[in-house]
Amino acid sequence: MPDKADLVIRSATIVDGGGGPAMRGDLAVAEGRIQAIGALGDVTGEREIDGTGQVLCPGFIDVHTHDDRELLSAPAMTPKVSQGVTTVVAGNCGVSLAPLVTDERPVPPLDLLGVEWFRFAEFGRYLEAVDAARPVTNAVFLVGHQTLRYGAMGRDLDCAASAGETAAMAAQVEAAMRAGAIGLSTGLFYPPAQAAPTEEIVALAKVAGAAGGLYATHLRDEGDALEESVAEALTIGREGALPVVFSHHKATGRKNFGKVRRSLAQIDAAAAGQKVALDVYPYAAGSTVLLPQRIDMAEKVMITWSEAMPDAGGRYLHDLAAEHGLSDQEMAVRLQPAGAIYFMMNEADVQTVLRHPMAMIGSDGIPTDPRPHPRLWGTFPRVLGHYVRELNLMPLEEAVRRMTGLPAETFGLRDRGRLVPGAWADLVLFDPATVIDRASFDNPIQTSAGIGMVAVNGEVVWADGAATDARPGRALRRAA
Ligand SMILES: [Zn+2]
Structure with missing residues (x-):
């Protein structure tokens, strides 16, 4: 059993990504990968995170x-x-x-x-x-x-x-x-x-x-x-x-x-x-x-951006059309190029x-x-x-x-997507009692609640509601 790790997350509810039942335990990370999972009382981490009450799962x-x-x-x-x-x-x-x-x-x-x-x-x-x-x-x-x-x-x-x-x-x-x-x-x-x-x-x-x-x-x-x-x-x-x-x-x-x-x-x-x-x-x-020929597939269309009318963002197409005395379709053409919900x-x-x-x-x-x-x-x-x-x-x-x-x-992502020793340490620690989205159609740029820690390739990139300085990601090539 190794006794030194870069990161140890303690006493978390471990959900391993395979669909099996959660179990309580610790997880140690060394050199970007998961080193060990279980009761790791004899392992010390350069950084230690208490995972009590939190779910620890693959990123x-x-x-x-x-x-x-x-x-x-x-x-x-x-x-x-x-x-x-x-x-x-x-x-x-x-x-x-x-x-x-x-x-x-x-x-x-x-x-x-x-x-x-x-x-x-x-x-x-x-x-x-x-x-x-x-x-x-x-x-x-x-x-x-x-x-x-x-x-x-x-x-x-x-x-x-x-x-x-x-x-x-x-x-x-x-x-x-x-x-x-x-x-x-x-x-x-x-x-x-x-x-x-x-x-x-x-x-x-x-x-x-x-x-x-x-x-x-x-x-x-x-x-x-x-x-x-x-x-x-x-x-x-x-x-x-x-x-x-x-x-x-x-x-x-x-x-x-x-x-x-x-x-x-x-x-x-x-x-x-x-x-x-x-x-x-x-x-x-x-x-x-925004596809003018396709607007009738939707009950409502909200404009998200328009080069022709930048103020249209966040407005409904139908309201804009009424204000301009145009059909919805004519208005959609007028707004081009544009995006929509x-x-x-x-x-x-x-x-x-x-x-x-x-x-x-x-x-x-x-x-x-x-x-x-x-x-x-x-x-x-x-x-x-x-x-x-x-x-x-x-x-x-x-x-x-x-x-x-x-x-x-x-997608053939080798050594990812599961919490097993040897896999890349892409990890999320979240609170299952509070995790929720906060972004809405009216207020769409909002972080979510309940995401405590995120690690990519063994490096902590998100902690306590904020990004760290680490930038460990990479373009993964298809495994031959
Ligand atoms: Zn698509």
């Missing part, structure tokens, strides 16, 4: 983020660290910062990553830039189909990619995988990708699959054609011979409420023959760029998806948004405080498994 893995630029421009990663997240999965919805070089404002939704940050012709150079930025959290990366498409086809995106363009995108996928990407993402819902036929994605998925990657998808349609879109993604998974991750699973639009029971049954049935996974955010509203889901559906044993948690937060959806700051504490403690939707150990062990296994 949360935010499986669905748009943090690609944040990792470079705001490496403190405060929205994530403050809620216990220690690793983010970036490059979702077909939107990745690399590989693309452009000085222009890229077509929406690529502009969610900002307008001056597309500077990386090679995926590997982007990963190096992330390492050089020394972010507080770890990150893994998908390569985005919309980014590839814009790079290969420019603004002529209303058609299928030609054979030459597809080959160019496939070569980029191959290079990204070689550099350490964990797979391919698409956002077939979005205008730059809508004209891409299934075969175009299959061609790219085959390349990612051959390299051991996975396929994460924002479906072509999460409303009227939800089931057809799930079927398309499953086809891409089978033909590309790679796992499918259904991003932010939901049914949008009032007439589609309840449909998630059928789409989840479809995914369950497919699981017998192919690898599938899914994630969800714990809110009945979504957020993305769409109140478009059913709370019962959100809970149905959250209860599904495959459902991982992903914030889908948009950190560049000046008035972001509250999921950016509140997702993980909201699951633990609201859905687990208040609504008893699932046991705490199960919620932690879906935030840690399950995503680590799904």
Whole structure:
């Protein structure tokens, strides 16, 4: 038994990320990794933390983020660290910062990553830039189909990619995988990708699959054609011979409420023959760029930013339209380019998806948004405080498994997501009696309550409600 450690957390309620029952004990960290777990009375730590009454578990893995630029421009990663997240999965919805070089404002939704940050012709150079930025959290990366498409086809995106363009995108996928990407993402819902036929994605998925990657998808349609879109993604998974991750699973639009029971049954049935996974955010509203042709899918639309009318942030589209004597649609065009929150889901559906044993948690937060959806700051504490403690939707150990062990296994994060000796010491200590999100739609930039301590790669990055100076995160490359 070792008798010296860098950090010892004492008398905590240990939830190991595997879903088994909690147990009381100590945990010691040395050289970035978990050294020992159990009754460690004979071990002394350079730093000691009393974990009495607190849950100690693996750091949360935010499986669905748009943090690609944040990792470079705001490496403190405060929205994530403050809620216990220690690793983010970036490059979702077909939107990745690399590989693309452009000085222009890229077509929406690529502009969610900002307008001056597309500077990386090679995926590997982007990963190096992330390492050089020394972010507080770890990150893994998908390569985005919309980014590839814009790079290969420019603004002529209303058609299928030609054979030459597809080959160019496939070569980029191959290079990204070689550099350490964990797979391919698409956002077939979005205008730059809508004209891409299934075969175009299959061609790219085959390349990612051959390299051991996975396929994460924002479906072509999460409303009227939800089931057809799930079927398309499953086809891409089978033909590309790679796992499918259904991003932010939901049914949008009032007439589609309840449909998630059928789409989840479809995914369950497919699981017998192919690898599938899914994630969800714990809110009945979504957020993305303002799409004038799509506003009718929502009951209410709140503007989060507008280049044309900066004062519109935080206002409802319908109120703005009335003030200007315009239709909602005309107003949405007037506000471009812009971002919005769409109140478009059913709370019962959100809970149905959250209860599904495959459902991982992903914030889908948009950190560049000046008035972001509250999921950016509140997702993980909201699951633990609201859905687990208040609504008893699932046991705490199960919620932690879906935030840690399950995503680590799904995304191939070696030696992470579980509290076992030898694993990287990505840790969260939180108070199960008080943990809760404080960010709201009206006041979205708020840290959460109850997160006592967060460590990344063995270094404490958050303690007593504030960030420390440590910046131990890194770009994790796909394990070969
Ligand atoms: Zn998405």
